[in-house]
Amino acid sequence: MHPTRKGLVYGIAFTLPALIIFLMFTFYPFVSSLYYSFTEWDIVSKPKFIGLDNYRNLLEDKLFIRSAVNTLTICLFVVILQNPLSLLLGLVLNKPFRSSYFLRTAFYLPLIVSLVVVSVTWSNLLQYDGVFNELLIRLGAENLIQDWLGTTSSALSSIILIQLWYGTGYGAVIYLAGLQSIPHEVYESAQIDGAKGWSKFRFITFPLLMPSFTICTFLGMVGALKFFEMPYIMTNGGPGDATSTLALVIYNFAFKNNTFGYATAAGILFMIAISIVTAFQLKLTRSKEVEY
Amino acid sequence: MKKLLLTLLTTSLVTALALAGCGKNEAGNSSASPSGSAVESASQSAGNESPSASDDKPFKLRISGWFLTEGEGTTDAFKKIVEEKFKEKYPNGSIQWDNLTGEKYFDKLKAELASSAAADIIYSQQVPSLGKAGYLMDLSGEPLVNDMVDATKIVEAYDGKIYGAATTIQSFGFYYNKKIFADLGIAPPKTFNELLAAGEKLNAAKITPITVGFKDQWTLDYFFGGYAQLAEALTSSTFEADVYKGTQQLDGPETKSAVDKFTQLAQKNMFNKSALSIDWPQTQIEFASGKAAMINQGPWMAQVAQETFETKGFEPFEVGFFPLSDENGKVIMGVGPDHSVSINAKTEHPQEAKDLLSIILSPEVNAVHAGDGGMSGMKSTIIEAKLPAMKELIDVLNNNPTTYQWGAYYPPSVKTGLLNLVTKIIGGGKAGGGELDEVTKNYEKDKSLIILP
Amino acid sequence: MRSASVRSLREKFFDRLLEIAMVLLALFVLYPCYYMFEASVKLPKEFYEPLKFPSRIYWGNFHNVFAKVQIGRALGNTLLICGGTLVLLIIVASMAGYTISRNRHKLFQVLFVLFLAGMIIPFQTSMVPIYKLAQSLHLMNTRTLLVLLYTAGTIPFATMIYVGFTKGIPRELEEAASIDGYGPLRMYWLIIFPLLLPATGTLIVTTVFGFWNDFIGPLLYLTDKDKMTLITQIFVFKAERSSDWGGIFALCSLATLPLILLFIVTQKYMIKGLTAGAIKG
Missing domain, CATH: 3.40.190.10 (Periplasmic binding protein-like II)
Structure with missing residues (x-):
């Protein structure tokens, strides 16, 4: 299809159904919520225009700021801990093990389980009289037992741990796919040049895996920034604000506090933040990708 | 007016x-x-x-x-x-x-x-x-x-x-296991300090004093609200309207005393360790199984306990009721639809x-x-x-002053903020001191959501 | 020569050790899933001894769940919604992805960027506007609404996959078809679409779990209990009977088992698909 008149007409006809559905059910609801961000609105009565007040208040709202900090913490762990773990796992899974089919299935499996089920199961494992504490008692570490999700100091780390369990396999499979698409000739010529072990990884494998790295980091970051279901079901952001995330606090502003205008303003700030972070990340990692 | x-x-x-x-x-x-x-x-x-x-x-x-x-x-x-x-x-x-x-x-x-x-x-x-x-x-x-x-x-x-x-309509208070209380020689507490003392005895007997399931936030709302409305009503019968007019302070001694009472309850191990991660149905089991001696709930509790005995096969015991009280034994019951x-x-x-x-x-x-x-x-x-507990509740209601329930005239963000502060304390975190200022700020921000009668 | 074989021996030994370690780690990762299944067949009184192996397999939890929850109906709803979404999504997104990949007109590149931007819209801000929209279109409390919402939400990702895969189809095919007198529509459905099947496979195995597992959508937009999905039934069941752990885990197992089977069947496809899809995108 060359950019001819006919091509253009058919092109439009081909893209129109997707565009209409997308505009109506994703884009329009978002755009129509923009106006509410400048209003004081409790969902049930008429919105009252208040200009930029919501945005001004948000920048001073400690709960909002702490939720942002929590979200960034989760994001950071995903990028600097989960991502390398995924890479490592991908490298190991690429070895010709006899059990590799089993291993791939096992590590990917958490991801297909519903977050509702994940949350129910993990809450149960981590509760005060659950498996985890029971194990600690049998290991003689009785002084360590606590209500893991109900203690201010351990709630967020517990959730991050569950996220690691949940998400590492996904990245690993993407890396695995990347590894399998590297042509054998590349390694063969490297062998001749005497590249081995770490240097082989550092100078050959990793640069060629850059596209996987980009996509993995992108998906991981967007996922972490939009982190919602786990705290929503397991802790509802508590104790206090220990596990409150941006997505959750926006939901709570809207429904718990009846301040929908405020929540929308927070949503918009949230979206701007995601755009900036991901654009920056894409630019940074894309520039390091190489062709082969 | x-x-x-x-x-x-x-x-x-x-x-x-x-x-x-x-x-x-x-x-x-x-x-x-x-x-x-x-x-x-x-x-x-x-x-x-x-x-x-x-x-x-x-x-x-x-x-x-x-x-x-x-x-x-x-x-x-x-x-x-x-x-x-x-x-x-x-x-x-x-x-x-x-x-x-x-x-x-x-x-x-x-x-x-x-x-x-x-x-x-x-x-x-x-x-x-x-x-x-x-x-x-x-x-x-x-x-x-x-x-x-x-x-x-x-x-x-x-x-x-x-x-x-x-x-x-509803009104909250403590339901207790009469058998455990009798076995340990504890009388229904008449003051806050007696409640703490009862808790000490129960803890010594390895029984959870009060079972709470704050994963359901409404249970915390009414429990904390019980102490808050008591302190507020002792100051003024129209306290929350006074806050609206500015003649009383939201972050005044009334709110602080309720937060303080909760801090004491948490620090003296009055709650189950799983306070924040279990919910209301799970507390029914803790109470009916005799693992815990008290539960703070509404008028349905006596009936719920009977049903739990039957459905879960626990040994039935007689359930009693006593109201929340402050250090001086003052009781004011909050009542609402x-x-x-x-x-x-x-x-x-x-x-x-x-x-x-x-x-x-x-x-x-x-x-x-x-x-x-x-x-x-x-x-x-x-x-x-x-049921006896129901009779005792009605008796308490007839013999004590009543008031509206806590937070009826506060915006939701204020209630959420205060309850977050309380869960933070229960979860072992430290209150930074800025929380009450933040709550006051939210009050001003969302004041328009308040509907006074 | 000798040193090389020693090294390869050592390497082999090291690999074996690594494999054993990985298998152990995998078992650890699988434990929560195992726990779920185990808890669903435990006697209620044994539930509170979490580390104890069940003394016998007890199916009572499943009987209870089948008596209280309309599993068949819920499963039917889930399948209907997932199936409907996939069909609609594949039709509209494949056409759009193909066009964006092939047509150099600036318009389509702008469209692609618009789609990608849609990936970062947080659903929390759109929830109430969607209610209003659904109401005015008379879609409230219909499964169609969920199909449309999921489709709209996945169009960006799906388009991205199809754009990537289309790059791998030689242009000569289209030129030849054009000479044979195929119009664009016929050409697309008879020649291109079958070639895009790997992309479709990838799309299905990467997105169907999300549709299957969503619970906020049905919870907010469906009021009729007869239309609820399986996962939402877990959430509702837990809210209503949160002390019945055996039942909750039985329901969790029932909702997860089909996914595990599906995953085991399509696993190979999925990894292949990710190679082509995610990376070229």
């Missing part, structure tokens, strides 16, 4: 409860013809009008709520009788029950109302704000208004118009919905709804208190 109204509310609540409590005495002989002439006239007036033109067209009315769980004895019986009575009146009509158990219902309700997708009959706990926004039908002229317990009228109204009726029912202003079947509402509020149906453990919000419904 507002002050007057609040005082009126408080005093009339006492009268109301006295009525509700005393009712049981005559229940024996008058149950066949309940005193509610208002209700009879209501159903008569509805009966005289021939059901609207759409005579033989089948139609459906939706009822939405958060407690209409299928498979629970009381609820099933309630649904059945409502459906039967409605079928009698409208053979072509049917009822759809839209239930979402728990707090998520209120999230959903708001979104449904905002997009005109709500049910015809709506159960809620925020009648004034929904009435203010025009979502509910004005019921002021309806005969059922005469049957409402007077005290509830203020909390079911906005700008002098009645938008809902409380089918049941529990299940309020209204009609959607936009319903397509206004007459049918009104008739359905009369059915729901009629004594025979409402008594089924309230079950053995409920306190009715309608004068004509007479419920005999059978």
Whole structure:
């Protein structure tokens, strides 16, 4: 299809159904919520225009700021801990093990389980009289037992741990796919040049895996920034604000506090933040990708 | 004017409860013809009008709520009788029950109302704000208004118009295991310090003093609110309205003393270690199994304990009741509507919905709804208190002053902020000191959400 | 020569050790899933001894769940919604992805960027506007609404996959078809679409779990209990009977088992698909 008149007409006809559905059910609801961000609105009565007040208040709202900090913490762990773990796992899974089919299935499996089920199961494992504490008692570490999700100091780390369990396999499979698409000739010529072990990884494998790295980091970051279901079901952001995330606090502003205008303003700030972070990340990692 | 109204509310609540409590005495002989002439006239007036033109067209009315769980004895019986009575009146009509158990219902309700997708009959706990926004039908002229317990009228109204009726009312306090208390020689605590002392003895006997399941935030709301409303009411009977006017401070000694009491309860290990990660149904088991000696709950608790003994096979024990008290043994009971029912202003079947509402509020149906453990919000419904704890509760209500429940006149963000502070303390975190300032700030920001009577 | 074989021996030994370690780690990762299944067949009184192996397999929890929850109906709803979404999504997104990849007109590149931007819209801000929209279109409390919402939400990702895969189809095919007198529509459905099947496979196995597992959508937009999906039933069941752990885990197992089977069957496809899809995108 060359950019001819006919091509253009058919092109439009081909893209129109997707565009209409997308505009109506994703884009329009978002755009129509923009106006509410400048209003004081409790969902049930008429919105009252208040200009930029919501945005001004948000920048001073400690709960909002702490939720942002929590979200960034989760994001950071995903990028600097989960991502390398995924890479490592991908490298190991690429070895010709006899059990590799089993291993791939096992590590990917958490991801297909519903977050509702994940949350129910993990809450149960981590509760005060659950498996985890029971194990600690049998290991003689009785002084360590606590209500893991109900203690201010351990709630967020517990959730991050569950996220690691949940998400590492996904990245690993993407890396695995990347590894399998590297042509054998590349390694063969490297062998001749005497590249081995770490240097082989550092100078050959990793640069060629850059596209996987980009996509993995992108998906991981967007996922972490939009982190919602786990705290929503397991802790509802508590104790206090220990596990409150941006997505959750926006939901709570809207429904718990009846301040929908405020929540929308927070949503918009949230979206701007995601755009900036991901654009920056894409630019940074894309520039390091190489062709082969 | 507002002050007057609040005082009126408080005093009339006492009268109301006295009525509700005393009712049981005559229940024996008058149950066949309940005193509610208002209700009879209501159903008569509805009966005289021939059901609207759409005579033989089948139609459906939706009822939405958060407690209409299928498979629970009381609820099933309630649904059945409502459906039967409605079928009698409208053979072509049917009822759809839209239930979402728990707090998520209120999230959903708001979104449904905002997009005109709500049910015809709506159960809620925020009648004034929904009435203010025009979502509910004005019921002021309806005969059922005469049957409402007077005290509830203020909390079911906005700008002098009645938008809902409380089918049941509630008041919170401690339910305790009489056997454990007797075995350990503990008397029901009369002051806050006695409560702490009782906790010490229970802890020594390896029994959780108070079981709490704050994963359900409403349980924390009423528990913390119990101490907060007590402190507030001791200062002024119209405290929350005074805060609105600026003559009392939200971050004053009243709120601080409630936070302080909770800090003490948490630090003296009065709660189960799983305080923040279990929910209300799990606390029922902790209490009924004898693992915990006390639980802070509403009037349904005595009945719930009986049911838990049966369904889970625990050894039954006698349950007692005692109220929250401060250091000096002062008791002021907070009372408020529990299940309020209204009609959607936009319903397509206004007459049918009104008739359905009369059915729901009629004594025979409402008594089924309230079950053995409920306190009715309608004068004509007479419920005999059978269980000892229920009798003790009614006794306490008749012999102590009452007040509105905590936070009735605070914006939700303020309540959330304070409850977050409390969970932080229970979770072992340190209060940074800035939390109360933040709560005050939220108060100013969301002040417009407050609806004073 | 000798040193090389020693090294390869050592390497082999090291690999074996690594494999054993990985298998152990995998078992650890699988434990929560195992726990779920185990808890669903435990006697209620044994539930509170979490580390104890069940003394016998107890199916009572499943009986209870089948008696209380309309599993068949819920499963039917889930399948209907997932199936409907996939069909609609594949039709509209494949056409859009193909066009964006092939047509150089600036318009389509702008469209692609618009789609990608849609990936970062948080659903929390759109929830109430969606209610209003659904109401005005009379879609409230319909499964169609969920199909449309999921489709709209996944169009960006799906388009991205199809754009990537289309790059791998030689242009000569289209030129030849054009010479044979195929119009664009016929050409697309008879020649291109079958070649895009790997992309479709990838799309199905990467997105169907999300549709299957969503619970907020049905919870907010469906009021009729008869239309609820399986996962939402878990959420509702837990809210209503949160002390019945055996029942909750039985329901969790029932909702997860089909996914595990599906995953085991399509696993190979999925990894292949990710190679082509995610990376070229």
